[in-house]
Amino acid sequence: MVEADIDLLVVGGGIVGCTVAERAARERGWRSLVVDRRNHVGGNCHDGVHESGVRVHTYGPQYVRTDSASVLAYLSRFTEWIPGRYVAKVATRGRLFDFPVNLTTLEQFYGTSLTPDEARRLLDEKRDRTIATPRNSEELVLSRVGRELYEAFYAGYTCKQWGRSPALLDPSVCGRIPVRFTRDERYVEQRHQVMPRDGYTPMFRRMLASPLVTVLLGCDFAELRDAVRPRVATLWTGPIDEYFDHRLGRLPWRSLDFELVAYEQEWRQPCVQINYPDEQPYTRSIEYKHVTGQRHPATVVGYEYPRSTGEPFYPVPSAESRRLHAAYRELAEDARHAERTYFAGRLATYAYINMDQAVLAAFDAFTAIERDWLASHARRAAAAGG
Numbered sequence: 430m431v432e433a434d435i436d437l438l439v440v441g442g443g444i445v446g447c448t449v450a451e452r453a454a455r456e457r458g459w460r461s462l463v464v465d466r467r468n469h470v471g472g473n474c475h476d477g478v479h480e481s482g483v484r485v486h487t488y489g490p491q492y493v494r495t496d497s498a499s500v501l502a503y504l505s506r507f508t509e510w511i512p513g514r515y516v517a518k519v520a521t522r523g524r525l526f527d528f529p530v531n532l533t534t535l536e537q538f539y540g541t542s543l544t545p546d547e548a549r550r551l552l553d554e555k556r557d558r559t560i561a562t563p564r565n566s567e568e569l570v571l572s573r574v575g576r577e578l579y580e581a582f583y584a585g586y587t588c589k590q591w592g593r594s595p596a597l598l599d600p601s602v603c604g605r606i607p608v609r610f611t612r613d614e615r616y617v618e619q620r621h622q623v624m625p626r627d628g629y630t631p632m633f634r635r636m637l638a639s640p641l642v643t644v645l646l647g648c649d650f651a652e653l654r655d656a657v658r659p660r661v662a663t664l665w666t667g668p669i670d671e672y673f674d675h676r677l678g679r680l681p682w683r684s685l686d687f688e689l690v691a692y693e694q695e696w697r698q699p700c701v702q703i704n705y706p707d708e709q710p711y712t713r714s715i716e717y718k719h720v721t722g723q724r725h726p727a728t729v730v731g732y733e734y735p736r737s738t739g740e741p742f743y744p745v746p747s748a749e750s751r752r753l754h755a756a757y758r759e760l761a762e763d764a765r766h767a768e769r770t771y772f773a774g775r776l777a778t779y780a781y782i783n784m785d786q787a788v789l790a791a792f793d794a795f796t797a798i799e800r801d802w803l804a805s806h807a808r809r810a811a812a813a814g815g
């Protein structure tokens with residue numbers, strides 16, 4: 430009977446669920462049952478092989494980038510790495526611009542050559558210096574680069590991606606994108622930028638290789654909810670509002686549709702990612718071979734179409750969703766005490782986090798589960814002794 434044999438019920442086999450199950454087996458010898466309604470583990474970090482033979486990511490590009498030596502060391506137990514070179518450009522006004530905005534972008538955009546100091550002075554003239562503390566993503570971009578670059582690179586892309594103006598999104602959304610006065614053309618800043626050498630799927634398989642971990646795929650938590658009573662805890666990594674049957678209302682999520690197009694040519698784009706801020710219905714195109722390192726005579730490009738319905742990929746960071754999420758957080762706090770259910774990850778904490786932050790969140794969740802379990806053990810022992 431499942432009930433007697435399970436220490437942890439892990440709902441969701443993404444990076445958080447896999448990390449906690451791995452930690453639980455290794456550090457405590459706990460048995461975990463990992464359930465996922467998809468037919469694979471790894472969450473959105475999943476790769477497959479397109480019929481053309483080209484390796485692709487099923488849910489859009491997933492880049493391993495981190496400044497955390499501990500995250501890199503941890504994941505390195507399960508995979509070898511190849512260097513990740515994540516370069517993106519923006520297609521607008523009939524040409525490609527370096528993006529995030531760097532010295533070259535400013536030269537391309539303003540049609541003049543610039544030293545870093547000249548570029549700083551130029552943006553100082555362009556940016557809105559009256560905005561000391563940006564309250565939303567529009568103000569954040571205006572305060573950094575001014576209206577011309579905002580209109581060209583951010584406004585259209587963000588409206589498409591989020592279905593709302595940047596003025597209705599927290600500053601942190603566009604704040605993910607740096608502005609540089611160098612010619613560094615990498616998309617992100619982190620010190621370590623790598624890709625699993627053999628893809629994500631073998632990495633997650635190794636994480637869950639312990640005989641203490643059982644994986645149940647294609648299974649909905651609702652089917653198990655009343656049947657399985659884990660001895661230690663339940664870890665929920667799905668959408669927080671779903672756990673509570675949306676009883677306070679539905680949190681907004683953004684989703685994506687992916688269209689994979691194969692081309693009979695070795696390369697289609699000069700870099701892995703091209704962003705489209707204009708009228709195209711898609712936000713970006715991803716040519717995976719640039720980061721998987723695969724050599725192949727054909728290529729596949731994935732086009733991303735933002736949607737307001739479908740699988741939840743992104744929480745929508747805004748004032749109203751923050752209020753609703755805060756109410757759900759209180760329910761989650763109660764569930765932790767009453768049901769020993771813990772919430773961690775992008776969906777369960779309604780947080781727009783990257784892969785390395787998800788690993789760190791999983792470490793924290795495991796520590797919390799362990800600490801509470803040790804405390805309750807100590808209480809029981811004291812009661813028995815007294």
Ligand code: UDP
Nearest residue numbers: 519582583584586587590602603605606704
């Ligand atoms: N963004 C933009 N123009 C771009 C790329 C990004 O305005 O060309 C904004 C947009 O709001 C996006 C956010 O910056 O949602 C964060 O971009 P990132 O590429 O980090 O998004 P993710 O890879 O998480 O989808």
